[in-house]
Amino acid sequence: MIRRQFLHKTALILAASTGVVAALSYFRQFFPRIAGKKRRITLGDSARFPVDTFTYIDEHKLFVYRDHEGIRAVTAICTHLGCTLESTTDGFECPCHGSCYNSQGEVLSGPAPRDLSWFSVNKSSDGKVLIDPGKTVAADEKFTNT
């Protein structure tokens, strides 16, 4: 009887652990291997952005702001539920649930829980504007070498 109990228990443990491993590896299939790092974005010559306005770059969902001192880039994705922001005269507004941000990307009203992220801006060796969405910077940090 003792041997039977031992075999019974061993079989159960084996079956259970096989099941757990199978379930975990099955579950893993839902998460493809995508590089977590966000790719840098090349935007072309800085002169193409009009001065003193937010220019919306729709394929990357961000705004580029250029003034006489330099260039800054801010996300156009609302921190609330991911709608695309619209730029207004003094900031940004979300059409989905009415969150408002000032031109520094700080939340003024509405349900947005966080301020907008500003991205690091650089210049490539051939003079194009480079934006790195993986690297956030302070709102007033500009790329000045234009």
Place this chain on the structure above:
Amino acid sequence: MSAKEQDIERSTADRTGDPDRKRRAGIITRNFFLHIHATRVHVHSMKPTYTFGLGIILGFLFLIMVFTGLILIIYYTPSVEAAYRSVKDIVYLVPGGRIIRNMHRWASQGMVIVVFLHLLRVFYTGSYLGKRSLNWVIGVALMVIVLLSNFSGYLLPWDQLAYWAVTIGSNIAASARELTDLIGITSFFDPGGFLKKMLIGGESVGQPALSRFFALHVILLPLSIIVLMAIHFWRIRKDGGLSRPVRYLKDRGTENKLLAWPVLMWTELALLLGVVAVVLLVAIFADAPLLEQANPAHPDNPAKSPWYFLGIQELVSYSAFAGGLLIPVLYLVFLFSIPYKDREDEYVGQWFSGNEGKKLVLWSAGAALLAVVLQLFVLIRFGWLKDWIPGISQWFVLLINPATITAGLFILAAEMVKRRKKSSRMGALVLFTCSFVALVVFTVVGIWFRGPNWEFFWSAAQWPVQ
């Protein structure tokens, strides 16, 4: 007589010995599909004003979904490039394709409406009582899956409506981030992001999301509905037929029971024809919406989810975490737990548990309406915390808003009634009624009174021209 025939003979034997009755009972015993009913059904279960046939209407609507879905799946292409075109093709090139797509859409909306009516019927007749708790839980699970099926189907046409509704939906799934951000642990513990990634396979809605929703919509969810529906029906039989009032509970044999064949079966066939006719008529005269192709760069303004989620979208406009996750999860926990918290079986099968319950339901509905409308009035007229105290901590926004206050008030009221009346059923009546009224009010506001930038408007005619 063979052993099999003897078996049938025994199970269909009728006390009157009437050969015709024996034959009618035998028809059901011998047929797998007719087993949906017992050979004899209690008269009380057949009262139209007891069930309104809602459960069986849901079954019929699901049949329509399967049959129309089969046509749609033949022509539909689940790819970002081709999906929108293929839906256009279904509408304009496939013979009768417009009607089929419309039927699919309107039957699905019908399912959402009827599933809520069915929930109301079962709750208010106390039909989760008397050992029917498991079937109640299966029913609530079915309701959730019906909503998910609807939502997953919403993305497939890949139009503006689809794209933005699912963008919002997937970010609601990620709304646990609002909490983890506040605690400051998102970088190493991010259940919201995990759930979102599992749902749409990335950071934003694209091909992976479309493929996943397609798989959910045509395989996983319908299959789950079929399995759970089978168990749901089987449990009705195991639980001794539909619920009925205490005075009928002693009818265990053939007392007060009628043979199901043929009249009940014919009535239900007529109901099936009626349901198909109604859906067909609606499909002929009303077209399912199809906006322009999805444009990930620009949302429509306002961007609204499907109407049955607009109550949640209204809550989400206060706080993503509270409105999108906390309150809906609490509501589901409440629904699932009802039969385990309330076991007063004497109220089974009785609309509103008698006169006392009826009064309580009316009072609760009125009070809930007042409480919710009052809060909405303050919110819309005077703003909320962020407008009063700029820079207030997000903790307060998350914890103190019309969604959480409403939930807190209702739970308190239900607990008080439960104590005072010393009855868990009365407490359940209060909480269920209040939360349902709130759900309706928030949904109505989301559907008709919210315009561009989610601002309040009395009617869409007042929306600013863009």
